[in-house]
Amino acid sequence: MSDYKTLTCADVSIGDKLPPLDIDITTGLVVCGALATRDFEPVHHSKAAAVATGLPDVFMNILTSQGLMTRYATDWSGPEAVVKSVDLRLGAPNVPGMVMTMTGEVTAIDTGSGTVDITVVGENNIWGMHMQGSVQLALPQGA
Amino acid sequence: MTTEELKAFEDEIYAYVGREVCPPTPAKDDVNVAMIRQWAEIIGDTNPAYTDADWAANSARGHTIAPPAMMYVWGQEGFAVTTGRAPDAQSDLVSLFNEHGYTGVLGTNVKQEYFKEVSPGDNVVMEMTIDNISERKTTGRGPGYFFETLATFSNQHGEKIGTQRFKVLKFIPQEQPAAVASEETLQVPTRIPSPRGHDNKWWWEACDAGKVLIQRCKSCQTLRHPPRPMCGKCQSMEWDSIESTLEGEILSHTQLHHPKIPGYQYPLVCAVIKLSEGTNFVANIVGCEPSDIHIGMKVKGAVEQVDEKTMLPQFYPA
Numbered sequence: 001m002s003d004y005k006t007l008t009c010a011d012v013s014i015g016d017k018l019p020p021l022d023i024d025i026t027t028g029l030v031v032c033g034a035l036a037t038r039d040f041e042p043v044h045h046s047k048a049a050a051v052a053t054g055l056p057d058v059f060m061n062i063l064t065s066q067g068l069m070t071r072y073a074t075d076w077s078g079p080e081a082v083v084k085s086v087d088l089r090l091g092a093p094n095v096p097g098m099v100m101t102m103t104g105e106v107t108a109i110d111t112g113s114g115t116v117d118i119t120v121v122g123e124n125n126i127w128g129m130h131m132q133g134s135v136q137l138a139l140p141q142g143a
Numbered sequence: 144m145t146t147e148e149l150k151a152f153e154d155e156i157y158a159y160v161g162r163e164v165c166p167p168t169p170a171k172d173d174v175n176v177a178m179i180r181q182w183a184e185i186i187g188d189t190n191p192a193y194t195d196a197d198w199a200a201n202s203a204r205g206h207t208i209a210p211p212a213m214m215y216v217w218g219q220e221g222f223a224v225t226t227g228r229a230p231d232a233q234s235d236l237v238s239l240f241n242e243h244g245y246t247g248v249l250g251t252n253v254k255q256e257y258f259k260e261v262s263p264g265d266n267v268v269m270e271m272t273i274d275n276i277s278e279r280k281t282t283g284r285g286p287g288y289f290f291e292t293l294a295t296f297s298n299q300h301g302e303k304i305g306t307q308r309f310k311v312l313k314f315i316p317q318e319q320p321a322a323v324a325s326e327e328t329l330q331v332p333t334r335i336p337s338p339r340g341h342d343n344k345w346w347w348e349a350c351d352a353g354k355v356l357i358q359r360c361k362s363c364q365t366l367r368h369p370p371r372p373m374c375g376k377c378q379s380m381e382w383d384s385i386e387s388t389l390e391g392e393i394l395s396h397t398q399l400h401h402p403k404i405p406g407y408q409y410p411l412v413c414a415v416i417k418l419s420e421g422t423n424f425v426a427n428i429v430g431c432e433p434s435d436i437h438i439g440m441k442v443k444g445a446v447e448q449v450d451e452k453t454m455l456p457q458f459y460p461a
Binding site for chain 1: 178181182184185186187188189190191192198202203204210211212213215216219220221222223224225249250251252253254255256257260330331332403404405
């Protein structure tokens with residue numbers, strides 16, 4: 001009933017690259033992402049609070065970064081994939097005006113359990129590495 | 144801080160390891176369609192498993208699920224944090240760090256594992272403890288300690304759905320670089336500018352004008368690069384220059400992976416190129432996959448604007 005496809009382990013190989021994805025970091029994404037993840041810390045919606053910590057503007061909260069990382073993985077895998085884990089390390093903040101480019105690569109495949117490990121890096125064009133980490137997905141068994 | 148004072152402080156912080164931050168607490172709202180839709184719209188996640196009930200009904204799961212990354216969202220305290228949090232073991236630990244000068248805070252790692260998906264109508268129950276505190280570390284931000292909380296999530300049936308490890312660095316802030324806050328707009332970084340001195344300024348100025356010149360000895364005609372005042376062959380200090388055709392062959396190459404320097408385009412391959420005029424030249428190789436580059440490869444260069452401020456010769460496969 002739809003065009004959605006989900007990869008199986010047979011479709012992927014170690015070293016496969018995920019298509020890069022550019023995310024415009026806007027005030028809207030930072031503020032609304034914080035609210036959608038119920039993170040009401042003022043540094044994510046109040047510029048004055050963020051400036052007081054030494055940053056030029058509001059900055060992205062961790063749960064939004066984590067959401068973007070899982071989205072990036074399942075955009076690639078398709079909707080029947082089950083997310084098993086997300087492990088991310090944070091670097092430089094994402095601040096409005098930046099562009100974050102996400103890239104990823106398949107690093108491990110376990111055909112027994114049907115899981116694939118993907119490393120993901122999100123780099124912004126001003127300060128460099130915003131996040132890097134890995135996502136593990138369980139892919140459906142091939143038909 | 145004396146050794147004894149440090150010991151007393153560390154005894155006090157390490158006593159928090161294993162302390163409960165919150166007992167098993169059901170989220171105020173059940174997993175629901177409205178919050179999932181809002182999250183999916185803002186994150187830009189079009190996964191139909193989250194928001195398309197018709198698609199989901201015919202999928203392997205048979206129903207929609209909440210995005211796994213929302214696991215911690217359901218139990219978040221909400222707008223009340225803007226007016227201060229109710230004290231708990233974590234906030235007490237943070238206060239203790241603050242009182243001893245460790246006022247800096249930085250979330251450094253978050254790891255979530257998922258054991259079972261949840262759907263609208265389920266309730267997520269969260270409990271949290273302080274799992275571990277590192278020894279004192281010297282970090283780029285200043286000296287500090289990493290502490291990690293461990294949250295465990297269950298559904299309303301008591302089935303474990305996932306865990307979260309969240310690592311935070313509490314540190315003594317070092318001198319901050321001059322207020323970035325005063326900058327009106329963010330500057331997109333450019334490459335490190337070329338050093339221009341008495342003996343090479345002319346070469347870079349020609350590059351700015353789109354030409355690559357090769358220095359030539361006026362007495363013996365020997366070509367030389369990079370620019371320098373004296374001919375290595377006949378020691379003459381009289382020179383002129385010729386313009387390179389930028390045709391050449393790769394003698395050696397390397398790819399820079401880490402650390403990535405803001406302002407440079409990656410993948411970043413640097414090569415030593417033997418120009419057809421005979422001199423060697425260092426430049427970036429672009430316009431092909433790094434894996435396709437090999438010694439002996441024929442290349443052709445062009446002087447191009449690589450960022451807002453920089454003109455540079457770059458070489459393409461010929």
